[in-house]
Amino acid sequence: MPDFVLPAQINPPSRLLMGPGPINADPRVLRAMASQLIGQYDPAMTGYMNETMALYRQVFETHNRWTLLIDGTSRAGIEAILVSTIRPGDRVLVPVFGRFGHLLGEIARRCRAEVHTIEVPWGEVFTPDRIEEAIKRVKPRLLLTVHGDTSTTLLQPLAELGEICRRHSVLFYTDATASLGGNTLKTDDWGIDAVSAGLQKCLGGPSGSAPITLSPQMEAAIRARKCVEAGIRTQDHQDGDDEMIYSNYFDLGMIMDYWGPERLNHHTEATSMLFAARECARIMLEEGMDNRIARHALHGKAMLAGIQGMGLETFGDLRHKMNNVLGVVIPPGINGEAVRQQLLDDFHIEIGTSFGPLQGKIWRIGTMGYNARKDCVLQTLAALEAVLNRHGLRTVQGEAMQSAWKVYDSVRSVTAPAKG
Template identity: 50%
Template sequence: MQPSNRLHVPARTIMTPGPVEVDPRVLQAMSSSILGQFDPTFTSLMNETMNQLRQVLQTDNHWAFPVDGTSRAGIEAMLCSVIEEGDVVLIPSFGRFGGLLTEIAERCGAKVHLMHCEWGGVFDPKDVIAEMKKIQPKVVAMVHGDTSTGRMQPLEEIGRGCREQDILLIVDAVATVAGTKVLTDEWNIDGLITGTQKCLSVPAGMAPLTYNDRIENILLERKSIEKGLVSQDQLASNTRKIRSNYLDLSQLQDYWSPARLNHHTEATTMLYGLYEGLRLILEEGLENRFERHRLNERALIAGIEAMGLTLFGDNAYKLPTVTCVNIPEGVNGDSVRSMLLEEFGIEIASSFGPLHGKIWRIGTMGYSCQQRNVLLTLASLEAVILRHKVKLNVGEGVQAALDVYQSKERIESV
């Protein structure tokens, strides 16, 4: 029997809304020796990672730790640990990932009340607050930045309204944390989930999250029911139990506490990667990192528009880490993406549902968010679109992007 072929992974420039390129220093950290999950060096690393997460998530919450699994695992852990059978949950959905929140909440037994807006826009916070007053939900679950439409929902006013009405606000910030401002405490967010594979620039496989004492109180109450520390009447109804073992936040927080509950075997090398990714974010500085994302976004937009292409969606609420481009009429968008990948080694994304085949999505996230990648993507995209017989302003895209970068350099040199 012949041995299998050696693994070969081609070089790629990844400009999708996730996953993104990983900083080589993260990959180096992930190649470190394996430690036992209760080794004092490893538990110290767990504590340091929690501290770094608090800084990146801009929170004073005690609980800030990763769930092993992709972003969806973190979202499911948060929702299934908080939502009980029959709870009313309001989900204002402005893209595909509002649908994901809906599906998970329904599987938890929630009575979901949906709000919709046209893809490409977001909600007026006043409309969400008015709906909250009308239906009085236990939870409002929202996406901060939906990569399917490239829009970002303002949350500050909604968070204030939730707190005034004693409603929990749970936020999917997978596409925004470490790429743009996310103020967990200032915006009155009770539970927040993100993912490693986007602006954190760590491989997919962990879902960092944080929650405050309002959510912890729910976890402790449900945990007491599981342990039988309640009356027989309460025990007769098992709807208060957290139905997942692996994604039970009350057990996970015991694992991340000094008690070190033997809940699961931690993903050792992933934690190394997360630790190093967070360290690099804090080394760069959050404000500097946000400005880097804004700069590369400006350059990309300038190049796209100078080329003669147009942007999709309401620009006032554009997600700074994802740029959505209208596919020119008569062009097969998937053919352009395939040629871009095969001939230039650059990956951009299509979209979902009503936007499939109508827009391209270009991510500028984390380590992928750099001048070299933006210029390469603009030049290559122009070449491929010209091959598809579309008339463009030849050569102007890259020049417009260079103008943005050199203008920045001139300002900094003054």
Template identity: 60%
Template sequence: MTNTFFGQIDPPQRLLMGPGPVNAYPRVLRAMAADMLGQFDPEMTAYMNETMALYRNVFMTQNQWTFLVDGTARAGIEAALISLVEPGAKLLIVSAGRFGLLLSEIALRIGAEICTLELPWGQVATLEQIEQALITHKPQVFACIHGDTSTTMAQPLEGVGALCRKYGVLSYADVTATLGGMEVAVDRWGIDVVSGGLQKCMGGPPGSAPITISDRAAQHIMARRHVEAGIRGANTQDGARPRIPSNYFDLAMVMDYWSEDRLNHHTEATTMLYGAREAARIMLEEGLPARFARHKSAGQAMVAGARALGLQVFGDDAHRMTNVTGIWTPEGVKGEQVRAQMREDFGIEIGTAFGPLAGKIWRIGAMGYNAAKPKVLLTLAALEACLAVQGYKAQRGAGVDAAMATYS
């Protein structure tokens, strides 16, 4: 057996302008370098309480139950669904992209009866379509993706929570791709459970999933709590709701952990909490209106630059996410070669696509720390240069000029 020596990690510098992850704020990375604390140290539990308070502002909610699920954004999605949806219960899903399909994949493992509101990739559901689906299927839970990076479209959520309450349905939305970059107005929308991630507009690393839960949903989740004998007291009585079929993703137990009771469930991911806390501080210092405007400006500049280069932008402007832009690969251009050259020659990463859009569009993000004028202009300039190598004809400098004009 040979001894293999691996050197210190020294990754190449990349400007991450894809659909996520993106470059983290330096302040977030510095916060994550702080020393460890014990999980029940009063300083640590104070940081937990501060993080809850910060994310109430980020989510624009008064929900008491606003905290972190340890794990990537998908951990938040799975914790939400497995804690809300009982085996055999009906779950209505808006399916209009890769991440709508993800909701179905998770629900299948739960044993839910899955009903879908199917739409072509790139379309969004109207309130009328959602209401008709609620009437037709009579689900226990409604679930959707707010911003699906696979299609770069944002599902309008105004009025969705009220519709779900009208028909006695619990509601869930994933806001991983929009939290910190677009308005996530949880209380105004009336959505019961909303979860996100750090690695996109929040400008942190993947590994923590902020989540917020309404009192209505909390009651439903706590009714499924089955305490562990000898650890948390006696078992619940017969006839209780079906137990949540996960230990780690049991939100009732995680809520106990984040409560003032501090009932042990797991060891909090200390460095991730530091990073999540700092990401929220940065956002709130900037101010929500300014934050959303900065992302909107970056997205508008990217769209204008692409169109000035003669490129076709995917989807409709009315429902486009402000932070991710889909661009059709021009005929005769090898999309993967463009991506490779941008990475190798310019140190810039842009994304490819999934499913029916695989190999057909690029996905370019301008999120969090990277939703900035210089980074948008650099990306457009690099894209233009790489297209020219493949013989694509465009007026040189037109993309950068058009993007600059939107800023002025």
């Protein structure tokens, strides 16, 4: 056996995470995660689970009973909903305006759905008419959408889609991983049947827990499925519906029975992540959802003004920009990765690159969650301008900061998250 050297205790370097996520977690969330473990059926634990459900109903702006956590990253929430709802052969429609629309289609294909996509160029979003026309043509059982796609930094309007889906008897799902908590999302008012999210962006926590919410219509669709475990039928099902859910871990029918009053054993809840998710929601509601979204809008606007003041070009249709992420076109002659590396090495600031058709063409700069703060915006602008100057790009010295300050001066008070 080769010699083994015991590694040192984990001691991550200090970073200011100003990319598309993850971001720096709120210190209060980290403290909650450090709490001692308790048993999964301890009354205190089941009480925390019930409180978490109630908190996220307010976050998602819904009355849905089934508002809970999936243990895993935000993709676990996406997969749990799709694998538990899609039957083999179901037609699904996916409007693709970035990387994560392609992801929804890929997961749906794994569920053996008949996947239909419509696409717009990266940097644009869909009009409701375009989506309704596709629904009429495809006649899908489900519409799978992304609310905010960090690959393009754009926000797809959803407010009119629920009514369209109701008229055409279509179940309506959206992935709100990158948008929830920093952009308006009204689950009930907009008629959305299922939403999934993650903690690591606007919610201000670590990756590893996926809040979801399910409408009564989506619950009925899930419970109509049959689950087979060890050859035994474990859920009621409708006559003629013989398709089983092929994932045990992501079977939402079983997970609902675990979170519900039955407390039927399914898995051991990820206790520390539940504490984190509960604290994320508690902090959001303490701030107020409208105030939190306004804070993200303010700091996103200041970052945009600073980037434009620096003379840099932005990416995509700004009318549909997410509050919390900005696409910045890498100037000609500038090595985008070298700039990112120097920001990290010399200032300990991380901004994002991109992928797909935008690889090497844009940076993605985030202002979200605990990092949607004036000091974070100004530090990032100052550092980026200094590094760009170092790499030969001439800017009007200090104009980026002045432009951002003008945005802040235009409001009476600059909101900021509590420092914990």
